[in-house]
Amino acid sequence: MDEHYDYVILGTGVTECVLSALLSVDGKKVLHMDRNQYYGGEGASLNLTQLWEKFRPGQEVPKDIGRDRDYAVDLIPKFLMANGELTKMLVHTDVTRYLEFKQLAASYVYRDGRIAKVPATEMEAVRSQLMGLFEKRRAKKFFEFIQNWKDDDPATHQGQDLDSSPMTKIFDYFGLEAGTRDFIGHAMALYLDDSYMTRPARETYDRIMLYTSSVARYGKSPYIYPLYGLGELPQGFARLSAIYGGTYMLDKTIDKIVVDDSGKFVGVRSGDETVKADALIGDPTYFQNLPVGGKNLVRETAKVVRAICLLKHPVPNTDNADSVQLIIPQNQVGRKHDIYVASLSSNHNVVPRDLHLAIVSTIVETDKPELELRPGLDLLGPIHEKFISLTPLLEPIEGGSESKIFITRSPDATSHVETINEEVHDVWRRATGGKKLDLKKRSDEEGAQVQA
Numbered sequence: 001m002d003e004h005y006d007y008v009i010l011g012t013g014v015t016e017c018v019l020s021a022l023l024s025v026d027g028k029k030v031l032h033m034d035r036n037q038y039y040g041g042e043g044a045s046l047n048l049t050q051l052w053e054k055f056r057p058g059q060e061v062p063k064d065i066g067r068d069r070d071y072a073v074d075l076i077p078k079f080l081m082a083n084g085e086l087t088k089m090l091v092h093t094d095v096t097r098y099l100e101f102k103q104l105a106a107s108y109v110y111r112d113g114r115i116a117k118v119p120a121t122e123m124e125a126v127r128s129q130l131m132g133l134f135e136k137r138r139a140k141k142f143f144e145f146i147q148n149w150k151d152d153d154p155a156t157h158q159g160q161d162l163d164s165s166p167m168t169k170i171f172d173y174f175g176l177e178a179g180t181r182d183f184i185g186h187a188m189a190l191y192l193d194d195s196y197m198t199r200p201a202r203e204t205y206d207r208i209m210l211y212t213s214s215v216a217r218y219g220k221s222p223y224i225y226p227l228y229g230l231g232e233l234p235q236g237f238a239r240l241s242a243i244y245g246g247t248y249m250l251d252k253t254i255d256k257i258v259v260d261d262s263g264k265f266v267g268v269r270s271g272d273e274t275v276k277a278d279a280l281i282g283d284p285t286y287f288q289n290l291p292v293g294g295k296n297l298v299r300e301t302a303k304v305v306r307a308i309c310l311l312k313h314p315v316p317n318t319d320n321a322d323s324v325q326l327i328i329p330q331n332q333v334g335r336k337h338d339i340y341v342a343s344l345s346s347n348h349n350v351v352p353r354d355l356h357l358a359i360v361s362t363i364v365e366t367d368k369p370e371l372e373l374r375p376g377l378d379l380l381g382p383i384h385e386k387f388i389s390l391t392p393l394l395e396p397i398e399g400g401s402e403s404k405i406f407i408t409r410s411p412d413a414t415s416h417v418e419t420i421n422e423e424v425h426d427v428w429r430r431a432t433g434g435k436k437l438d439l440k441k442r443s444d445e446e447g448a449q450v451q452a
């Protein structure tokens with residue numbers, strides 16, 4: 001191969017495929033490779049045979065749980081926010097034309113030993129089972145404050161300042177209970193920890209507005225999900241990249257990452273070919289057991305434990321919702337990390353008609369990871385099949401400006417893509433030498449095609 005590329009990209013996860021699409025559209029020459037025969041990398045959607053190959057190698061696939069074509073089980077399930085940035089990116093780039101989305105039926109949160117719908121408006125706050133009578137009134141006032149806030153109208157500020165006050169101060173002003181702060185911070189603003197409390201309230205305000213405006217878009221929950229699994233998403237971006245000249249190669253063994261004496265990237269060797277490029281972008285698993293120029297480029301920061309569960313019923317106590325995002329805030333179960341439950345069904349073409357899928361995940365804190373999922377697993381009722389996985393969370397040790405090797409972070413334990421957006425922005429900035437990702441904005445009315 002004599003061709004010279006601007007970027008070689010390793011791994012076809014969502015983050016990498018979004019980046020390759022954006023770079024191709026930007027006029028860059030991109031070669032994208034994956035060691036697997038399928039798209040998606042760590043976040044692929046597997047069929048029944050692949051599921052057994054991965055989790056029950058050598059064992060026969062049961063005959064009574066459907067056929068391959070009924071299955072598209074995400075190894076890392078993630079939902080999109082209807083008004084989130086990735087959705088906007090999909091619309092802006094027209095990738096939506098390759099995909100069909102369906103909205104998620106419900107968004108739930110765990111509080112005081114039971115689950116309830118996350119209220120998204122002051123009206124819902126008043127009816128919510130999450131709070132007692134007096135707390136509902138306080139929450140209603142809080143949500144009214146958020147909804148009515150206008151930067152240029154001090155009358156709507158109630159003496160508060162979103163830019164200088166920490167979020168705790170706003171919570172204090174409305175006298176909200178700790179458990180209410182938990183669901184607002186973790187199930188609406190989707191924070192991974194409580195450090196947001198001490199940062200300016202503006203950030204939390206923006207996230208709550210994203211949540212409520214996303215709910216308002218299609219009505220039931222703020223989340224949407226692609227039919228046939230999240231693995232459709234990287235494939236959609238890959239198609240876009242291809243239209244703009246990007247080249248894709250699956251099933252490629254990566255033998256060596258070649259660098260010069262100073263450690264600067266030269267090319268990628270696969271078999272007896274070396275592909276040369278100005279820069280490399282790669283998912284961190286490609287660097288895990290492959291030191292570059294004798295140097296380790298990634299480190300493990302934590303592990304995620306996930307349980308993929310097949311159920312013969314919807315998640316109990318959700319009004320038979322065919323799909324649900326359920327968050328168990330860390331404080332509610334005495335943990336340092338939230339537990340996420342993502343549930344889907346045949347309505348999303350990911351399991352056969354009589355089955356439901358529920359994937360429980362969290363960041364590992366002890367030496368008994370599976371036990372840590374218990375608060376989530378206990379909410380599911382009888383579990384028909386369960387596949388447990390433990391995956392390291394990897395991150396780059398260096399930014400890559402010297403080596404021209406730009407490594408992404410592993411997808412985290414959350415079941416939404418908002419953290420992927422940040423990752424795309426971060427790698428884009430690093431890999432383009434500080435350029436800010438600027439998406440031409442289309443009309444806000446133009447959303448993704450979403451089924452009710």
Ligand SMILES: *[C@@H]1O[C@H](CO)[C@@H](O)[C@H](O)[C@H]1NC(C)=O
Nearest residue numbers: 037047048049050068069070
């Ligand atoms: C399921 O996966 C297997 C193994 O990768 C593959 O050979 C087969 O074509 C897939 N089946 C369908 C229906 O996608």
